[in-house]
Each structure stands twice: as C-alpha cells, then as structure tokens.
Amino acid sequence: MKNSNLFLRVILVSLFCGLCPVAAQPAGEPTTREMNLINWQEFARFVPQKIETVLLPTGTMEPHGVLPNGSDNLAPEAMSRAITQRINALVAPTLNYGVTGSMKAFPGAFAISEEAYRRFVGDILKGLAENKFKNIIILNGHGGPQTAILRSLAGEYSETYRVRILVINWCSLAAEETREVFGENGGHAGNNETAYVQAIVPEAVHPEWYSREMATPYPSGSSWYAAPFPSSIGLYEEGQGYPTFDEKQAKEYFRKVNDRVAELIEDVVAKWDKAGLYR
Numbered sequence: 001m002k003n004s005n006l007f008l009r010v011i012l013v014s015l016f017c018g019l020c021p022v023a024a025q026p027a028g029e030p031t032t033r034e035m036n037l038i039n040w041q042e043f044a045r046f047v048p049q050k051i052e053t054v055l056l057p058t059g060t061m062e063p064h065g066v067l068p069n070g071s072d073n074l075a076p077e078a079m080s081r082a083i084t085q086r087i088n089a090l091v092a093p094t095l096n097y098g099v100t101g102s103m104k105a106f107p108g109a110f111a112i113s114e115e116a117y118r119r120f121v122g123d124i125l126k127g128l129a130e131n132k133f134k135n136i137i138i139l140n141g142h143g144g145p146q147t148a149i150l151r152s153l154a155g156e157y158s159e160t161y162r163v164r165i166l167v168i169n170w171c172s173l174a175a176e177e178t179r180e181v182f183g184e185n186g187g188h189a190g191n192n193e194t195a196y197v198q199a200i201v202p203e204a205v206h207p208e209w210y211s212r213e214m215a216t217p218y219p220s221g222s223s224w225y226a227a228p229f230p231s232s233i234g235l236y237e238e239g240q241g242y243p244t245f246d247e248k249q250a251k252e253y254f255r256k257v258n259d260r261v262a263e264l265i266e267d268v269v270a271k272w273d274k275a276g277l278y279r
C-alpha cells in the first residue's frame, strides 16, 4: 500500500514538474548573481529586463595592520555578495589593483598609476553601460586619490553613456555604524575594517601579531607629513580606532554596514527612478 502511494506521488510530481522546466530556481531569479559565473544566454534574459543594477567592487593591494593586504578588495566584494539579491543586482568582478598612496612602500603593496587606473576603470564603466546596466554602483574599499578619480569618472561616464553611477566609500559611509558598535571613531585597518574583515575571513586575521604601537594617528590638517606613512594602521582620531578583534562586534558590524550600504543604494535608485533620470 505504502509503495503504491509512493508510486502515485512520483507520477504526479513528474507530471507537474514537466510543466516547470527549472523547478529548483525561484521565479525571476538567475542561477548566479556573479558576472564571472553567469552564462551569456542567461545574462541576455535578465539584463536589463529583470536586472538593471550592477555592483562593481574596487580596492587595492596595501598593508592593513594584521589583516590581509587585499582587505580593500575582500570587504567590498563580500559586501556586494551580501546585498546583491536585496538590491536585485549582478556583481561584477572585483578590481583588485588600485591607486595605492602613502603605504605603497610596504611589502606586498601595489600601486597603479592614476593615468592607467583612470583609463582602465573608464573602459569598464563603458563596458557595463554597453551591456545595458542602468545603475552602476561602485563599492569602493580604498581611500586616498582613488576616491577622487572614481568620482570624476562617475560624472564623466554617466553623462556620456546616460547611465546612473553611484560611488560608495563604505568606510566613510559607515562612520555612524562604527560609533554605534565601537563607541568611537575608526581608522585604516582600525576597529572598523578589522571587524568587517574578521567577519568574512577570520582565519586571515592575526591578532597574535598585533601591538598598539603598530597604529599611528593621521596628522590633523598640515601639522606633519611622512613619506612613506610609518604605520599600516592609521587612526582617524588620536586615541580611538584600535582593533578590538571581538567576534561579536565583527558580526554585528558586518550586518550593520551591509544594511547601511543597501539602504543608500535603494534610496538613490528610487530617487533616480522617480525623477526619470536617464530612463
């Protein structure tokens, strides 16, 4: 009796599933959100009909205290993956090399010239626009001159290709979240960046190699300037921003930063749509 019931169920399920060819995939959801993994036929079915937004993580290779040299790449990449479904976007391959400034003398650091970076990123923005994305979200994990270049490219390429481009510097954007979680300001490879990276690759964070002397507060205004900068941990404010290596804070910070970034994107895209800009 049991066997015949099972047989009947198999027949019914088979008949039903014959009507829905990709039963495992939720309706309207691509098999992957990663541009590295998606196939061209599926890309054509989704972009731009169902997906208008792309996330482009940008960073660089530079020292980060006891974090990996690629922290500026790992953070925006993980952030993109965490929010891609929520904001209905694809994630473009990360730009792992960038314009490293005062820390390029440290072992394992790389610096791309501003001129080369500008042309390279410009061509990528052009390619994303030609691939019919309407909203290009640059999630930048690295500060310094790279920020200014990305902003100027956004202005230029948005106008030329009639696309909407948003540049987000997550470390600055999440300043409030840093204060909420740590009760103070952050820093380069400080409490904030350490927590975020610890949440994604805890095995690559080395508190056993850390000492407070590794950190230097950034100079206020033009009080002093050192080339190269003497530390790989730079504090935004004196006496604040030292890494905590606290697992609970890391998880909380990861969640709060992702929410903050997703909220900003949702807000800006909704306002672009409402205003009918470059539709």
Ligand SMILES: [Zn+2]
Binding pocket: 064, 071, 072, 141, 142, 188, 189, 193
């Ligand atoms: Zn960094």
